[in-house]
Amino acid sequence: MRGPASAKPQPPAPLAGCARLLAHCPDRSGIVAAVSGFLHQRGVNIIHSDQHSTDPEGGRFFMRQEFYLPGLEGSIEELARDFGREVADRYQMNWSVVLAGRKKRVAVLVSRLDHALMDLLWRVGRGELHAEVPIVISNHPDLRPAVEAFGVRFEHVHVPEVHDAPRGRGLTVPEEKMLALLEAPEDLPGCPVDLVVLARYMRILSPAFVKRFPQRIINIHHSFLPAFEGADPYRRAVERGVKLIGATAHYVTGKLDKGPIIEQDVIRVSHRHRLDELKILGRDIERQVLSRAVRWHLEDRVLVDGNKTIVFA
């Protein structure tokens, strides 16, 4: 994928031979020793290690280790299988091992506002985000030329406006269409996307749709959550007279704007800013917050603990 202006793509960090182990389990003594002992025996060098315990007594233990072994790509499946048998089972771990070099496949859902989408495409084009974007889906046709200029496939799926979340138990008709596009994008049939980003997508997804991508849908909400959940946050921010406006990137769950927060930031405003100026200022915060959240997700830095995130940034 090449954007029209990505003349100097950033050389990727040396990711060959690198992998990441993510795990969480009930906290008890000896986990770090067991994991690092296992990896050391296999000749693996641990580059980064982060851990977090929610409570020293009876809490939950979260871990991310980044490790390196020349030629690791060939032996990763065997290593993962052994890790499961020798370590993970013993500690009742919820775990995964991911090759750092594999680009994650990111689909973007968008409506009419293009700033968050464009920022993502740019960062991918420049190599700031280690990802591929196989498809952009929009409920409006407007952004087709902008997206296709990056060499990215664009699909328009009409979604009628409703003011509440879809009621039924199943997928809506437009969602079925979207799902087909996400699970088998044209360029690589059968290869589903790893992450769905809602880059100012102004429709509410059904719980059934969300369930297909657990902790794999990131939304950017244009307020400092939990302030101004729901519609029109900038207008409500003006009405309340706040002195800072913000943006929040979070995983999408069945409850609107209530999913685990990955990243937030704010910018100062004053009585001088009219609503339209606030929106322009907000765009800069939105795209920065979203790009940080997406980067952390792509680098496997985000673990979910109930309705909160642990970000090993």
Place this chain on the structure above:
Amino acid sequence: MRGPASAKPQPPAPLAGCARLLAHCPDRSGIVAAVSGFLHQRGVNIIHSDQHSTDPEGGRFFMRQEFYLPGLEGSIEELARDFGREVADRYQMNWSVVLAGRKKRVAVLVSRLDHALMDLLWRVGRGELHAEVPIVISNHPDLRPAVEAFGVRFEHVHVPEVHDAPRGRGLTVPEEKMLALLEAPEDLPGCPVDLVVLARYMRILSPAFVKRFPQRIINIHHSFLPAFEGADPYRRAVERGVKLIGATAHYVTGKLDKGPIIEQDVIRVSHRHRLDELKILGRDIERQVLSRAVRWHLEDRVLVDGNKTIVFA
């Protein structure tokens, strides 16, 4: 008033001969010309001038002018009377003229947590805040020695804990006691306070009490309003998993935590911070936000427009 450690009070800014004109009125052409023409005729030199119009068409006009005239203190009443007659009436102005050199009298209401109170007393002692503190009132006796060490009068008024705002139409019994202290402090009987600061005062004031001090009670709320209105904001911030915590200084109105916001700020937190650590981090933000809001109020920089503030900072 002298704090125990205020060894080197900041010399006050040269405020003699300075005054401030605050005004708001329906916006129309010629206001600035009329005001500055009037002041110029009197030989007054305008040092700072700020204005704001809520809407170019049919909005409201807000103005703050800081001006200087040697010996102004002697003629300020005459100047104000003439201004009213010659300018203000013509433009239906809501206005006031204030001598910059007069120290405002600030009473503080506090419960048990001392950080916001102590910070105010320090800044007053050092001359960072141009004010006097004639009295501190608390619903707990604990902070008496800390306050009296600054040479400031401390009064304990017991206020029973209730979980809702006072229901009745009138003042509560403790509020009557507090009001007597605020309207005629012992050191200067008959001279009421100019401003009441709620420095983590954990009781809800009745509408009747609030009405006595319109736009003259400043509260520091330990969250980024409108997120986490009401009780226990830090605990709820931890539960929601926010990535920034904040504080908000606002004028108190009859609606809890809904008054006009004067200042807000935030600080970054992470999954690593336990509740008690969040509270320590929050203290630094609370006292900075509160001290900025109080300073702006003391310097007559805050005008109220409905439920919003205009801060000419």
Place this chain on the structure above:
Amino acid sequence: MRGPASAKPQPPAPLAGCARLLAHCPDRSGIVAAVSGFLHQRGVNIIHSDQHSTDPEGGRFFMRQEFYLPGLEGSIEELARDFGREVADRYQMNWSVVLAGRKKRVAVLVSRLDHALMDLLWRVGRGELHAEVPIVISNHPDLRPAVEAFGVRFEHVHVPEVHDAPRGRGLTVPEEKMLALLEAPEDLPGCPVDLVVLARYMRILSPAFVKRFPQRIINIHHSFLPAFEGADPYRRAVERGVKLIGATAHYVTGKLDKGPIIEQDVIRVSHRHRLDELKILGRDIERQVLSRAVRWHLEDRVLVDGNKTIVFA
């Protein structure tokens, strides 16, 4: 000018009938009265007014007034002429009157890094910056397709690398070529540019070139000046072990990285960030700082006082 993805250009603020008066002069009593009296007599409505005095006694007075009159475009020259005669001369003012609706013409000089340039083109395309970009000049051919995709003319002018500033008294040969392009861009021969932006342009301009655009060249320097003036600031930031990195937008003068600062900002970094990661983080700060500085310049908010700026933001 249309960028490839600017599908939804922001409607411009209602600027018809608006103008800005900028003035500075020795401070004395009555200036505001004289200016606002003059404007009021002409039936003009003052929308915004900012002023600053460097010193109450014998300082310099700076003023920006934004005013409105239906059909002002037709009478602006007469109004300016009268203002000069009736007000400006009396107060020895250095002044100008500018129509808010006229788009300033901004040329961009760039080398190979595209992030600052692209950000500017995007913001112009979206209407966030009220400007036209008639030309982009680069000492490398690389960015031609990226620029032309926005419908903007691109010219490559080879500039040999030298490590010091040009020595001679006159323009260098490449500068003569650039000057010809800037003073008579193809699309509007004879109409020179209003502003030159150095968007990571890695060559040093001669004093003779700079003199042609006094206070009309804005550079983005990738450090928090005056720290790390000159080459390779990110590398030196890593070596010094700073905990924040920054960017500075300033007017270019004959002294490298020493011109009046318009805007600065910083972002937090840690020991974990390698040099290449710092550069990616820095890009976000660079483009925000540059875009704010350019916007303020376009809106005539920046006045220069010696080697400092007064920004009426």
Place this chain on the structure above:
Amino acid sequence: MRGPASAKPQPPAPLAGCARLLAHCPDRSGIVAAVSGFLHQRGVNIIHSDQHSTDPEGGRFFMRQEFYLPGLEGSIEELARDFGREVADRYQMNWSVVLAGRKKRVAVLVSRLDHALMDLLWRVGRGELHAEVPIVISNHPDLRPAVEAFGVRFEHVHVPEVHDAPRGRGLTVPEEKMLALLEAPEDLPGCPVDLVVLARYMRILSPAFVKRFPQRIINIHHSFLPAFEGADPYRRAVERGVKLIGATAHYVTGKLDKGPIIEQDVIRVSHRHRLDELKILGRDIERQVLSRAVRWHLEDRVLVDGNKTIVFA
């Protein structure tokens, strides 16, 4: 130690049974496995673990582990001895083990400005900083009452003003006096201080003095280093017209203002701020930056790598 207003000291975090292992060594495979294996064998539970490698190939490895064992205080010396023999020697580690519960002894050197000192005493009094302050030494007598109000010993040591660093190879006469006070404070003769904080101490220490406290003297410099090294940074910041002012906490070395930076922060200023206002704004940043740096040092979170710090915050 009790400050006059520390009515509600924060209950200390549960530190009993906790210790911290700090180590750095040439990076090679197996270090984490060896360390965590050793600790696990002893029945120790690792609570936090941080590590950093300066370079995957041939770099240096830094580690901090916080661990817990009921009754650890009794066996810590044996554990440390065994760790040295069984792990540290093998990896050529530079290491230490520290009990988290032991309060570090912090001496403060100060001149006339009290804000940074007072802030430290307050935070210690409230339990925000887990430390004791056995002594404050000043080259001025002014702050004696302020310090003694906290129950802290104050000593005045006259130090003649010189504009350059002390030239000779040895200690100056006043430094000899200070050293005697620091190495055997009255309340606990023979027990030297762990940390010396320069809280706006306006004299330059000799290299001989600094050498006595390697990586144990923290200075707060009132600028964003490396900008404005040396004297009068606020005045120079005004002259340069910067838009942010900052503060830097760093370890003191033989080279003035060039030691390893622990923490920095900035605050926004504008053309409106006079020098005295900048100094007041700066105080808030100074004391926050200093308190963060001191807290991290007290919690053994700062490791030094050449002229840089690694802060496991």
